[in-house]
Amino acid sequence: MPTLTVFTPAYNRAHTLQRTYDSLCRQTSKDFCWLIIDDGSTDNTRQVVDGWIKEGLIPIRYIYQQNQGMHGAHNTAYQNIDTLLNVCIDSDDYMPDDAVESILNCWQGQHDDHIAGIIGLDITIEGNLIGTPFPNDMKTTTVYGFYESGGEGDKKMVYRTDVITRYPEYPIFKGEKYVGLAYKTMLIDQDYKMLTLNHPLVIVDYQPEGSSYNMYKQYWNNPRGFAFFRKAEMKVANKLMRKLQICTHYVSSSIISKNWHFIRESPQKWLTFFCIPSGVALYFLIWYKVKINAKMKID
Numbered sequence: 001m002p003t004l005t006v007f008t009p010a011y012n013r014a015h016t017l018q019r020t021y022d023s024l025c026r027q028t029s030k031d032f033c034w035l036i037i038d039d040g041s042t043d044n045t046r047q048v049v050d051g052w053i054k055e056g057l058i059p060i061r062y063i064y065q066q067n068q069g070m071h072g073a074h075n076t077a078y079q080n081i082d083t084l085l086n087v088c089i090d091s092d093d094y095m096p097d098d099a100v101e102s103i104l105n106c107w108q109g110q111h112d113d114h115i116a117g118i119i120g121l122d123i124t125i126e127g128n129l130i131g132t133p134f135p136n137d138m139k140t141t142t143v144y145g146f147y148e149s150g151g152e153g154d155k156k157m158v159y160r161t162d163v164i165t166r167y168p169e170y171p172i173f174k175g176e177k178y179v180g181l182a183y184k185t186m187l188i189d190q191d192y193k194m195l196t197l198n199h200p201l202v203i204v205d206y207q208p209e210g211s212s213y214n215m216y217k218q219y220w221n222n223p224r225g226f227a228f229f230r231k232a233e234m235k236v237a238n239k240l241m242r243k244l245q246i247c248t249h250y251v252s253s254s255i256i257s258k259n260w261h262f263i264r265e266s267p268q269k270w271l272t273f274f275c276i277p278s279g280v281a282l283y284f285l286i287w288y289k290v291k292i293n294a295k296m297k298i299d
Contacts, residue, residue, distance in 0.1 A: 002059070003104060005086040005161070006095070007035040009073030013091035014045045016205075023094035023203075025057050029101035033059040033083065037076050040067030069177030071170035071225075078165050085117065087158040092205050096123075099201045103158055106197045116192035117159040119143060120201035130154050130204060134196040141196055142189040143182075148238065156201040157185065163192060171228060178222035180229040186236050216289035219249075223257035226250075234267045247272045251279020252286060 006024060010017060017036075024034055038045050041064075049062045065076055074088070085107065089095055106118050119141065122130040131153010134146070141149075143157065167187045170179045219226060230250035237243045247268060254262035266272040 001083060002031050002033045003084050003107075004032040004100060004158075005035050005077075005081045005083040006032055006089050006100075007037065007077040007081065007086060008089055008091050009037045009039055009070055009077070010041060010045055010091040011039045011067065011073075012041045012043045012045070014041070014043045014048045016092045017045065017048060020089060020091060020094045021052055021058075023097070026097045027058075027095065027100045028098050029104055030058070031104060032100050033061065035061045035077060035080065036063070037073040038062065038064040039069070039073040040065065067177070068172060069179070071179040071181060071183075072172055072177075074181060075169045075172075078161075078169070081161050081165075083161060085158055086161050086164070087156065087201070089202055093202050094205075095202055096200050102197065102199045103201065106195060106199075107158075110195065114192055115140065115160075115195055116163045116188050117157060117194055118197050119146070119194040120156045120158065120197040120199055122154045122156055122202050122204050123200040125203055125205050129200075133198050138196055140193040142193055143185050144189050144236065146196075154204065157194065158201070159188070163188060171225075173222070173224040173228075176222040176225045178218050179225040183229055183232055186232055190236065216286050217293065219253065219286045220256060220290045223253040224259075227253040227257060227259065227262070231265070231267055234271075243268060243271055244275060244278075247275035248278040248282055251275050252282040255279065255283045256286070 008017070008020060036049055046062070046064065049060065053060050053062065061080070063076060063080060065073070077086070077088070085103065087103070102120070103118060121133065124130060132151050134141070134151070138146070143155070146155070164184060167184050170181075170183060173179075227250055230246050230253065233246050234243065234250070237246055247266070250266065250272060251262065263269055263272050
């Protein structure tokens with residue numbers, strides 16, 4: 001059995017998966033398998049993947065499911081991973097040639113039960129670091145601890161499978177397709193630390209149709225998922241300003257979903273009450289942005 005599972009949720013991304021596949025074929029270490037979760041694609045993803053499986057260059061597992069959103073695909077991945085470590089590489093991203101080798105070298109000899117995995121770097125297709133590296137004296141950290149200490153930019157997490165599957169799955173809300181993937185990270189951060197690795201593990205190419213470009217639409221279409229995430233985040237945030245931002249978003253999501261019991265359900269009731277004005281303002285901003293974007297598409 002390989003040590004690492006690289007898993008990729010995919011929805012109508014047959015046109016970008018080739019690059020991910022090619023990068024995995026170039027890996028200097030072959031001690032991994034590739035798990036593709038096809039989240040209800042209507043393009044030719046299945047046929048493309050079948051062709052790669054027949055090539056036999058790397059071990060590939062393919063699972064098709066009805067569309068549930070990224071978090072639903074992660075649930076399915078964690079239900080099926082049986083290797084020691086796992087890492088998610090999105091369908092529009094790919095790995096540097098030595099990424100798997102770097103992960104395994106970093107993990108070699110690691111026997112500390114209080115370590116949940118590895119946190120490494122993201123770079124752009126031009127080779128530029130996204131955000132900041134880890135300080136030389138920061139050998140271990142929690143994910144949120146890194147950001148609260150001034151760290152910036154997306155980072156790539158590699159988790160022990162026995163750790164990440166110990167925590168609750170992402171909830172599925174009927175009619176919605178988004179729950180923040182950082183939900184599990186927040187929970188794990190309460191109990192474990194991560195090894196830091198100042199080495200790029202993923203090359204990121206943000207797609208125009210990806211969620212990073214449509215957050216206002218995401219807020220509007222997935223309010224219960226966002227409210228769930230904000231409630232979980234309220235319990236772990238340490239800084240007052242961050243708590244106020246979280247409560248503001250929670251109020252706006254509750255208004256969108258027409259949940260008028262949001263104060264009673266909030267883990268931070270007084271802060272939530274205080275943030276009602278800013279939450280109402282954010283609600284109208286989201287409504288306006290969604291309306292304007294929809295009008296621009298029609299025009």
